Amino acid sequence: MAASSSNPSFIVEIGEEYPSPSHVYTPILVTVKLSSKDRYNAWKTQILCLLTSHNMLGFINGKVVRPKGNVPRKLARETEAWMRSDSIVKSWILGSVSEQATMYVVDRLMCKIPNADFTAKDLWDELKCIYAPEIIPPEIGETEIITEEDAKSKYKSKEVTNEDEREKIESKTEAYKFLYEGIVKRKMNWVNHILDEEKVYVTDIITIHGNTALHLAVVTSKDPEFFEELLKKTPENISLTDLKNSEGRTLLHFAAIFDNTPAAKILVEKYPRMLIQKDNDGQTPLAVALSNLHTETAKCLLNNIDTDIHKDTLFSGTSGVELLVLAISSKDFELAGTLLSLYSNLDSDVVLMAIAQNYPCELSFWERRAAVFEDIPILNVTVFSFVKRRVQTRDDALSLLTDVCLLTRRSISSSLHKNYYTNPILEATRQNSPEVVKIIVYLIPDAFWIASEDGHNVIQYAVINRSEKIYNLLNEMSEHKNVYKTSKDSFGNNLLHLAARLAPAEKLNLISGAALRIQYELQWYKEVERFVCSLNITQKNSFGETPQMVFTRTHKDLVTDGEKWMKSAAESYTITAALITTIVFAAAITVPGGNNQNTGVPIFTNNLAFTIFAISDAMSLFTAVMSLLMFLSILTTRFAEEDFLYKLPRKLIIGLVTLFISTTTMIIAFGAALFLVFGQKNASLLIPIGALTGLTITFFVALQFPLVVDLMRATYGRSIFGRNTDYIPVPFNI
Incomplete structure (x- = not known):
C-alpha cells in the first residue's frame, strides 16, 4: 500500500492500481x-x-x-x-x-x-x-478496427467452439489491423503481402462503420496508381457497384465526399452505374460533391454523364432540381450553367428562387472602372484579376438567370408561369436585386404584375422591405408608374402607409446608431410622400389611420432609442469639449518659457514654434467652445420625429467636426510647446515630437471620423433614390 508520491499533486490512496491524483486543473x-x-x-x-x-x-x-x-x-x-x-x-x-x-x-x-x-x-x-469522425487517424490497436466479436458475426455462421477456430479469427483480426495501417501509409508491398496470404480481402469490412479497405484507400490517398493496384485485388465474385458501407455509400460517394478527383475519375470510367447509385439519404455522388463544394470532383462526374439513363435519373424530379440549387448556393454559376444544359424542364420555382437568393451584388464604382481597363497588359495585376473574377461571376449569373427563364418559358405552359416566377421575383425584390427583376420581367413580361400573399405588388413590396434599387425602377417606367400613386392593398393602405411601417430588422441592423436609423426611416417616408398624390398624405386605411399616424405608432420605440443615443453621445462629447476648453485656456495664459518681466511679452514671441503654439491653442479654444455649445443645444432639443431628419444630425455633425479640429489643434499646440521648452538646443527632438503628434491625430481620426462620415453621407450625401443601377442589356419599359 503506497501512501503518496513525492509529487504533491499526485496522491495514491490504495495501491498503484487505483491512483487518486488531486489538484489537477x-x-x-x-x-x-x-x-x-x-x-x-x-x-x-x-x-x-x-x-x-x-x-x-x-x-x-x-x-x-x-x-x-x-x-x-x-x-x-x-x-x-x-x-x-x-x-x-x-x-x-x-x-x-x-x-x-x-x-x-x-x-x-x-x-x-x-x-x-x-x-x-x-x-x-x-x-x-x-x-468520433467516420475515419479516425490510424493507430494500431485502436478500437476502430473490427473486433474479434465482429469477426465472429461476420465471418462465422456459428459460435467458436475450439481453439483452432479462435486462432483463425484472431489471426484475421490482426491481418485487418496491418491492412488498415498499410493502406493509410500507402505501403503497397506491405498490402500485397497481407492480401497474398488470402486471409483477408480488400472488400472486407475493417471498420465499425462498415467501411472496406477500398473505402479507406479513397479517403487516405489521392495516388491513382496506388488506388488502381488495390482495385485489381478485388475478388472476381464481388461487384464493386454493390460495395457499400453502413450508410449506403459506394466508393464513388467517398471520392465525392473527400474530394478525391483521381479516384472518382477511375471509378466513374470503370463503373458508370455508380453515378446513379444513392446512399441511405437518397443522395447520388454528384449531389454529395456539390453539397460539399467540391467543384473539381463534380465536374469530373459531369464529364462522364453520357447516357440517357444517367440524365433521366440525375436531372429530373425533385432530386434533380436539388443539384442545380446546390451549385447555385455554392455561387458556382458556371457549373450551374453546365448542369442546366442537361435539363429538359424544371419542376418548380426553387431554381429561380435560389438565383434570387444568391445573385452576386453589384460592382462598386471603382470595380466598374477597373473592369474597363482590365485588358491593358500593364495593369493586369492581382487587383484586376480579382475584379475580373467578380465580373465573370456576375456574367455567369446573368447568363444562368436568362437560360432558366427561357427554359421555363419554353417548357411550361404560359398559364402556369405564375407559379414559377411569383416567389422568385418577390425574393429578388426583398434582396434588392434589380438585375434579377429586370431579366425576369423582360423575358416573362407578366411577372411584374404579380402580388404577394398580402396583395402587395413589386413596388409596394419594395417599399415595405426598403429595397431602394427596386423602388428606383419607377424612374424607368413609362406612364404605368402613375398607377402606383393611387394603388392600395387589401387593408386600404396606400404606398405612403407602407412607407410609414417600421423597416425589417435586417435592414435597420445595417445602420449604426438609433439616430441614423430613424433618419433613414424618415428619408424613405419623405421620398414616398413626394411621389404619391397629395390626397394620399391624409388618406386613412381600413383601421382609420393616416400614414403619419402609422409612422408615429410603429416608430415610437425607435424614436425613444434615438433620443437616448443622441443624448448619451452629446453628454460624452460635452465632457470632452469642456476638458479641452479648460486645458487650452490655461495654456494660453501660462505660455511656455514665461514672459519678459519688464515688458510682459512672452520670451519666445519671435520663435516660429511659438507662433504655431499660439495659433493652434487659439483655434483649439474657440472650436472647443463651439463644440461645447453645440452639444449643449442637442441636450435641450425637444427630440421630435422631424428633428431626426436634418436638425439633430446637422448639430451632431457640427459638434463632432469642431471637436475634431479642437482636439487636433490641441495636440499640435502641445507638440509645439514641448519643442519650445526642450528642443531649442536639440533640433533632432522635433522628429519624435512630430511622429507622436501625427500618430495621436491618426489614432483619433481612425476612431471618431467614421461616425462623422456616416452622418455626413446620410444627411448631405447623394440620395439613395434615383440612382442608376449597373447596366443590364435589356430594356425596361413596362
Missing part, C-alpha cells in the same frame, strides 16, 4: 473542449496524454475494472478506491466537454444505465460513438 491541461466531430481528435489526444501521465489510462480502455473478490472488507475498501479513481477520470472527461455536449451525453447514458451508474469507460465509449 483540467482546463489548463485540456485546452480544446469537445463540442463537435472536428474537435474530437485534438480533444482525444489531450485526454489520452492526461490519463497516461497519471497512470489512469486503464479506466477507459477496460484494463482496470471494478474489483472482485471473496473478502468483504477488502473488496469494499478496494471498490471504494476504484470508484474514487473512476470518478476522477469521469470528472476530467466531463470537465473537458462543452456544456451542451455534457448534457447530451449524460442524458443518453442515463437512458441506457439506471441511476446514472455509468463508468468512465461508458462515458468514453459514448463520446466516441457520438463525436
Whole structure:
C-alpha cells in the first residue's frame, strides 16, 4: 500500500492500481473542449496524454475494472478506491466537454444505465460513438478496427467452439489491423503481402462503420496508381457497384465526399452505374460533391454523364432540381450553367428562387472602372484579376438567370408561369436585386404584375422591405408608374402607409446608431410622400389611420432609442469639449518659457514654434467652445420625429467636426510647446515630437471620423433614390 508520491499533486490512496491524483486543473491541461466531430481528435489526444501521465489510462480502455473478490472488507475498501479513481477520470472527461455536449451525453447514458451508474469507460465509449469522425487517424490497436466479436458475426455462421477456430479469427483480426495501417501509409508491398496470404480481402469490412479497405484507400490517398493496384485485388465474385458501407455509400460517394478527383475519375470510367447509385439519404455522388463544394470532383462526374439513363435519373424530379440549387448556393454559376444544359424542364420555382437568393451584388464604382481597363497588359495585376473574377461571376449569373427563364418559358405552359416566377421575383425584390427583376420581367413580361400573399405588388413590396434599387425602377417606367400613386392593398393602405411601417430588422441592423436609423426611416417616408398624390398624405386605411399616424405608432420605440443615443453621445462629447476648453485656456495664459518681466511679452514671441503654439491653442479654444455649445443645444432639443431628419444630425455633425479640429489643434499646440521648452538646443527632438503628434491625430481620426462620415453621407450625401443601377442589356419599359 503506497501512501503518496513525492509529487504533491499526485496522491495514491490504495495501491498503484487505483491512483487518486488531486489538484489537477483540467482546463489548463485540456485546452480544446469537445463540442463537435472536428474537435474530437485534438480533444482525444489531450485526454489520452492526461490519463497516461497519471497512470489512469486503464479506466477507459477496460484494463482496470471494478474489483472482485471473496473478502468483504477488502473488496469494499478496494471498490471504494476504484470508484474514487473512476470518478476522477469521469470528472476530467466531463470537465473537458462543452456544456451542451455534457448534457447530451449524460442524458443518453442515463437512458441506457439506471441511476446514472455509468463508468468512465461508458462515458468514453459514448463520446466516441457520438463525436468520433467516420475515419479516425490510424493507430494500431485502436478500437476502430473490427473486433474479434465482429469477426465472429461476420465471418462465422456459428459460435467458436475450439481453439483452432479462435486462432483463425484472431489471426484475421490482426491481418485487418496491418491492412488498415498499410493502406493509410500507402505501403503497397506491405498490402500485397497481407492480401497474398488470402486471409483477408480488400472488400472486407475493417471498420465499425462498415467501411472496406477500398473505402479507406479513397479517403487516405489521392495516388491513382496506388488506388488502381488495390482495385485489381478485388475478388472476381464481388461487384464493386454493390460495395457499400453502413450508410449506403459506394466508393464513388467517398471520392465525392473527400474530394478525391483521381479516384472518382477511375471509378466513374470503370463503373458508370455508380453515378446513379444513392446512399441511405437518397443522395447520388454528384449531389454529395456539390453539397460539399467540391467543384473539381463534380465536374469530373459531369464529364462522364453520357447516357440517357444517367440524365433521366440525375436531372429530373425533385432530386434533380436539388443539384442545380446546390451549385447555385455554392455561387458556382458556371457549373450551374453546365448542369442546366442537361435539363429538359424544371419542376418548380426553387431554381429561380435560389438565383434570387444568391445573385452576386453589384460592382462598386471603382470595380466598374477597373473592369474597363482590365485588358491593358500593364495593369493586369492581382487587383484586376480579382475584379475580373467578380465580373465573370456576375456574367455567369446573368447568363444562368436568362437560360432558366427561357427554359421555363419554353417548357411550361404560359398559364402556369405564375407559379414559377411569383416567389422568385418577390425574393429578388426583398434582396434588392434589380438585375434579377429586370431579366425576369423582360423575358416573362407578366411577372411584374404579380402580388404577394398580402396583395402587395413589386413596388409596394419594395417599399415595405426598403429595397431602394427596386423602388428606383419607377424612374424607368413609362406612364404605368402613375398607377402606383393611387394603388392600395387589401387593408386600404396606400404606398405612403407602407412607407410609414417600421423597416425589417435586417435592414435597420445595417445602420449604426438609433439616430441614423430613424433618419433613414424618415428619408424613405419623405421620398414616398413626394411621389404619391397629395390626397394620399391624409388618406386613412381600413383601421382609420393616416400614414403619419402609422409612422408615429410603429416608430415610437425607435424614436425613444434615438433620443437616448443622441443624448448619451452629446453628454460624452460635452465632457470632452469642456476638458479641452479648460486645458487650452490655461495654456494660453501660462505660455511656455514665461514672459519678459519688464515688458510682459512672452520670451519666445519671435520663435516660429511659438507662433504655431499660439495659433493652434487659439483655434483649439474657440472650436472647443463651439463644440461645447453645440452639444449643449442637442441636450435641450425637444427630440421630435422631424428633428431626426436634418436638425439633430446637422448639430451632431457640427459638434463632432469642431471637436475634431479642437482636439487636433490641441495636440499640435502641445507638440509645439514641448519643442519650445526642450528642443531649442536639440533640433533632432522635433522628429519624435512630430511622429507622436501625427500618430495621436491618426489614432483619433481612425476612431471618431467614421461616425462623422456616416452622418455626413446620410444627411448631405447623394440620395439613395434615383440612382442608376449597373447596366443590364435589356430594356425596361413596362
